[in-house]
Amino acid sequence: MKRYIFFIIILICFVFLSSCRDNTIKNISTEIELDEENGGGTGILANNSAVDFYFYYPENFFIQRNDAMIVVYINDDTVQQTEKDEPVMTKTNLSATVFGLQSDTFETVEEFWNGFALPSYKEMFQDIEVLSEEDLTVDEMPAKKYTYTASLSGMKFKFSQVVFFRKQKVYSLLYTATENKYDNNINVLKTAAETFKFK
Numbered sequence: 194m195k196r197y198i199f200f201i202i203i204l205i206c207f208v209f210l211s212s213c214r215d216n217t218i219k220n221i222s223t224e225i226e227l228d229e230e231n232g233g234g235t236g237i238l239a240n241n242s243a244v245d246f247y248f249y250y251p252e253n254f255f256i257q258r259n260d261a262m263i264v265v266y267i268n269d270d271t272v273q274q275t276e277k278d279e280p281v282m283t284k285t286n287l288s289a290t291v292f293g294l295q296s297d298t299f300e301t302v303e304e305f306w307n308g309f310a311l312p313s314y315k316e317m318f319q320d321i322e323v324l325s326e327e328d329l330t331v332d333e334m335p336a337k338k339y340t341y342t343a344s345l346s347g348m349k350f351k352f353s354q355v356v357f358f359r360k361q362k363v364y365s366l367l368y369t370a371t372e373n374k375y376d377n378n379i380n381v382l383k384t385a386a387e388t389f390k391f392k
Contacts, residue, residue, distance in 0.1 A: 285370040318343030351375040
C-alpha cells in the first residue's frame with residue numbers, strides 16, 4: 194500500500210511540475226510592440242507545441258500553417274503573369290522550420306549551406322544567384338543570412354534565409370517574395386530573427 198501511495202505522490206508531483214512548465218510557455222505574451230526598424234505596430238506570437246521555439250511577426254501578416262512548420266503570409270490577391278503567360282497568385286511569406294541533422298554531418302552553417310542547401314536549391318530552381326551572406330545572432334546562436342534570387346515557373350523570386358544550428362538541429366527562417374515585392378515586407382524576417390526564442 195505504501196508503494197502505491199508513494200507512486201501516486203510521485204505522479205502528482207510530475208503532473209504538477211509539467212503543468213508549471215506549460216504555464217510558463219502559456220505566459221508568453223501573445224502580442225508585443227514593434228520598434229520602427231521592424232515596421233512599428235504590433236507583433237503577433239507564432240508558437241505551438243510541435244516546435245521548440247517561438248517568434249513574433251508583424252500584424253499585417255496572417256498565419257497560414259502552425260504545426261511543425263510555421264508559415265505566415267501577406268494576404269495579397271494580386272495575380273501575376275509568368276514568362277509563359279500563366280496567371281500565378283504569389284503571396285509574400287515567411288516560413289520557420291527545424292529538422293534534425295545526423296551527428297557530425299555538418300559542423301558549421303557554411304558547410305550545411307554549401308554542402309546541402311545550395312546544391313538542393315540548384316536542383317530545384319532555375320538560375321539561382323546568391324547575392325549576399327551576412328553573420329547574425331539568433332537567440333544567442335551564431336547564424337547566417339543568405340539572400341538569393343531564383344526563377345520558378347518563369348517567375349523571379351527573391352529570398353532571404355536565416356540558418357542556425359542548435360542541438361543537432363537546423364533552424365531556418367525563410368522570407369520569400371517576388372523580386373518586385375521583396376523590399377515591401379522584409380521587416381518580417383528581421384522581426385522573426387530578433388524575437389526568435391527557444392523554449
